[in-house]
Amino acid sequence: MSEARTKAALAHAVAAELGRASRARRSKAIARAGRTIIERAGQILAANGRDLARAREAHMPEPLLDRLMLDEGRLAAIASSLDEIAAQDDPLGLVVGGRTLDSGLRVEQVTVPLGVVAIVYEARPNVTADAFALCLRAGDACVLKGGSAAQESCAALADACRSALGASGLPADALQYVSDDASHTATRELIGATGLVDVLIPRGGASLIRFCVENATVPTIQTGTGNCHIYLHEAADPEKAARIVENAKCSRPGVCNAAESLLVDEPAAERLLPPVLRRLSERGVELVGDARACAVAASCGVAMSFATTDDWGREYLDLKMSVACVGGLDDAVAHINRYGTGHSEAIVSESYAACEAFLARVDASAVYANASTRFTDGGIFGLGGEIGISTQKLHARGPMGARALTTTKYLIRGEGQIR
Known part of the structure; x- marks a missing residue:
């Protein structure tokens, strides 16, 4: 089995356990991840420095270098965002609808996790931490795949977040980071992991989003380019x-x-x-x-x-x-x-x-x-961060916070009614 499918399977195996974890435990892990990122700032910035050096050698344009770059201020902002997400109300278990039917059945519609969320993104290291925190807030396991330009930065941030999961009594396998490969085989495997991945969210340029939308066999939330x-x-x-x-x-x-x-x-x-x-x-x-x-x-x-x-x-x-x-x-x-x-x-x-x-x-x-x-930004809109900005009209639209990473199910309580 490929790396992408193996890691998707690991996330899938612990998704139900994560969805049952208490709000307090999930909050603890998110906050601990922020602290771990600050504690490991030297390692993360060194990894980012190596990514930046390769990007400059490849003549990456300055605006894209700015997206790739991390410094102490940006790490502090990432940690602050995680603290904000950790303090948010739980998006799970909310009663968003309900009624008592003529038959006497009591129907409630409540929010539940999506399950396993896969995020494919480009040279934005901060997405690693945002995606982890928002998915965990929503009780979702996540499989992350960053682009080659930010490979070492994203891996270092993911490792810090996995450490925080384990230290908080949650399965570290709830966060998986998939290495990049020049042939894009990993991306193809991940977006085709039907039965292991519940939702795919591509975040990046037009070509990446178009590739994922056109080739994915798992449900995809389209985050849009910004003209x-x-x-x-x-x-x-x-x-x-x-x-x-x-x-x-x-x-x-x-x-x-x-x-x-x-x-x-x-x-x-x-x-x-x-x-x-x-x-x-x-x-x-x-x-x-x-x-x-x-x-x-x-x-x-x-x-x-x-x-x-x-x-x-x-x-x-x-x-x-x-x-x-x-x-x-x-x-x-x-x-x-x-x-x-x-x-x-x-x-x-x-x-x-x-x-x-x-x-x-x-x-x-x-x-x-x-x-x-x-x-237009999840943090500015009070979401703590964003998994992406959806430009489609189904499920979610605009900056997507933790609430957008949930779905619903109906709970029906009866007393022996039959139809």
Whole structure:
């Protein structure tokens, strides 16, 4: 049996035991994992340093290096996130529905663990700890497979979390980490582990997600790429618009909630675009746009190339942004719903009616009025962390915390009734 299937089998064997563990014991293990990560900071950072060295040799772009990099501050943030998850209410055993039938049967719908959750992800070491903690909070065993770029970092974090499980009286096999391989055989084995894995969650770029969705034989929750838009309505405040766009594009360009596309009402383009474009240019953002946007950019001395059709639907994950002028709110919504990925979309406007129409009509998991798309994050939303940001519409949508890693079952109590 392959490594991936062997480890999935080990997780499957202890999943029921984990699901029966008390909230207190699961909380203890999550909190202990945070402390263990801090205690092992030297080892983890050394492993991350080796991953970074290989990534730089391979000429990984700077925004992706930023996603890969760990330091003492980021480890402290990981530990803090685990503490927050450890303190959360138990998502298991919640009565989410119920009634007494005419027959006298008492029906309750309660939350229960999913079982074994497999997460395939790329160069984001923090996902290792987030996935472990959220799965454990939900009573799920997990099988993790990080990408080759973060191999040593993820393995070191997983080892710390496994140690915390054992020290807390829970089976260490509830967390399995699968090594990467150049042929991607491990990924294929894991996403095809029917009967051992209950749910697959891919987290990464478009190619990884597409591969998993198209090839998995286990149920898959699709976390989406982030072609996120900022729409400057004609009633937008120029200074507010400039601050929001700069933050959404430049604060961390390599993450999925960074803005990739800028839309502006054509009649207001000469008023709204110049201050925004100047800020982006000063931050080193490469700009591409339609003919009208290019003309406005030229008039204010900002370099902008002509966009291609492919640019409107592209997630750059870098300091690059497309700019298009639209005829109004209807055109903006149509453009976003055509080219967006259902992740995070924003309008900037002082018009209450325009904001409410945008919030109601845009089809995405998170829709903002007068705020940066960078807020789409499980930790920011009060979930302690996230297993991913679901852009599909079944089971879960948006940042997925522990509650999203549960399902339900019906409990029916009777007194001898027959049908």
